Amino acid sequence: MISEPLQKGVTDMYSMDHAQFDAKDAPETKKKYGVARKNLLIVDDEESIRNLLKRILEKEGYHCIPAADAEEASIFLAEHPVDLVISDIQMPGRSGIQLLEEIRREHPTIGTIIITGNRDKEIADMAISIGAYGYLLKPFQKDQVVVSVKDALRRRMIEIQNRFEVENLEHDIEDKRQNLIRANTRLTLMVNGIIRAMAKAVESRDPYTAGHQQRVADIATVIGARMNFTEERIMYLKMAASIHDIGKISVPAEILSKPGRLSQSEMNIIREHPLTGYEILKEVEFPYPLAEIVYQHHERMDGSGYPNGLTGEQIHLDAKILAVADVLEAMASHRPYRAALGIAIAREEIQKNKGRFYDPDVVDVCCQAIDNGEIAF
Numbered sequence: 001m002i003s004e005p006l007q008k009g010v011t012d013m014y015s016m017d018h019a020q021f022d023a024k025d026a027p028e029t030k031k032k033y034g035v036a037r038k039n040l041l042i043v044d045d046e047e048s049i050r051n052l053l054k055r056i057l058e059k060e061g062y063h064c065i066p067a068a069d070a071e072e073a074s075i076f077l078a079e080h081p082v083d084l085v086i087s088d089i090q091m092p093g094r095s096g097i098q099l100l101e102e103i104r105r106e107h108p109t110i111g112t113i114i115i116t117g118n119r120d121k122e123i124a125d126m127a128i129s130i131g132a133y134g135y136l137l138k139p140f141q142k143d144q145v146v147v148s149v150k151d152a153l154r155r156r157m158i159e160i161q162n163r164f165e166v167e168n169l170e171h172d173i174e175d176k177r178q179n180l181i182r183a184n185t186r187l188t189l190m191v192n193g194i195i196r197a198m199a200k201a202v203e204s205r206d207p208y209t210a211g212h213q214q215r216v217a218d219i220a221t222v223i224g225a226r227m228n229f230t231e232e233r234i235m236y237l238k239m240a241a242s243i244h245d246i247g248k249i250s251v252p253a254e255i256l257s258k259p260g261r262l263s264q265s266e267m268n269i270i271r272e273h274p275l276t277g278y279e280i281l282k283e284v285e286f287p288y289p290l291a292e293i294v295y296q297h298h299e300r301m302d303g304s305g306y307p308n309g310l311t312g313e314q315i316h317l318d319a320k321i322l323a324v325a326d327v328l329e330a331m332a333s334h335r336p337y338r339a340a341l342g343i344a345i346a347r348e349e350i351q352k353n354k355g356r357f358y359d360p361d362v363v364d365v366c367c368q369a370i371d372n373g374e375i376a377f
């Protein structure tokens with residue numbers, strides 16, 4: 001509880017000086033004091049100690065507010081600006097350590113000094129470890145009090161400046177991060193737009209397979225997701241699938257749209273499209289082997305594919321996914337020289353050649369997706 005005379009003292013002093021504090025930015029105040037006076041809250045249950053500290057520190061130009069215990073200090077701190085709290089440790093009610101902890105938690109910009117006797121050195125060390133800037137040993141030496149307060153206020157100012165700079169730095173970093181995210185999103189949209197344009201370019205010459213690449217991309221995406229690929233890898237797999245037949249751009253349109261059987265020489269021209277696709281895409285710097293995957297999409301596990309007759313582990317997993325998605329889509333859809341065979345026959349084909357032409361894991365995952373209704377035509 002606050003004693004009546006002290007309560008009056010605190011209120012009177014605060015009322016008087018609070019006006020000064022509020023007006024500290026006014027030109028006449030700055031002129032009078034040079035700089036704003038610092039507000040020091042002196043918390044001690046002994047009135048003589050409070051008065052002694054107040055006398056010493058007010059002579060140095062500080063504004064001192066006395067408080068008789070932690071409770072009174074808490075109430076004052078909740079509503080008024082304070083620069084430094086000088087608090088006794090042993091007080092009736094809450095201890096100085098508890099007050100210190102509350103200040104660190106609720107008012108982290110306020111500095112603290114504790115008052116202690118020589119016998120309480122261990123408690124003083126504890127107070128320092130939880131954030132007090134220093135301690136005053138009783139009995140006080142005037143110079144010791146003044147130096148400790150000046151030092152504490154200087155350290156507080158440095159801490160506030162550091163915190164301000166760290167906050168500014170954090171804002172800067174967050175701004176830059178957001179800018180990077182926006183730039184990356186724009187870039188991804190742009191790349192996807194270019195991929196769509198390239199896909200359209202080849203499909204405009206081959207209307208019978210229009211939409212084929214997009215459907216292969218959809219199937220490959222389902223397989224990639226089921227194989228727990230990262231979002232980024234799925235995005236690139238989808239890109240590769242969307243333009244896997246880009247090399248057909250160099251195949252004459254009459255061969256692409258020929259309804260009957262192709263001659264051997266026409267087949268040979270068609271078989272050049274993985275290499276042409278690779279040549280078109282290899283100049284683009286993707287963080288993913290997109291050109292190689294397009295190059296390998298007609299390779300088969302047993303080496304019977306083209307253009308290089310690669311086998312098993314020589315073929316990139318994503319190219320193996322494209323191979324399965326490609327054949328599944330081609331068989332399940334309509335072609336100029338035959339009607340659509342349907343998903344059941346296409347499923348049978350990849351199952352029959354699992355391990356021979358097609359990667360067994362990819363076939364299993366693809367069949368599970370078909371059975372689960374995730375791939376349908």
Ligand SMILES: [Fe+2]
Pocket residue numbers: 244245273297298
């Ligand atoms: Fe192809």
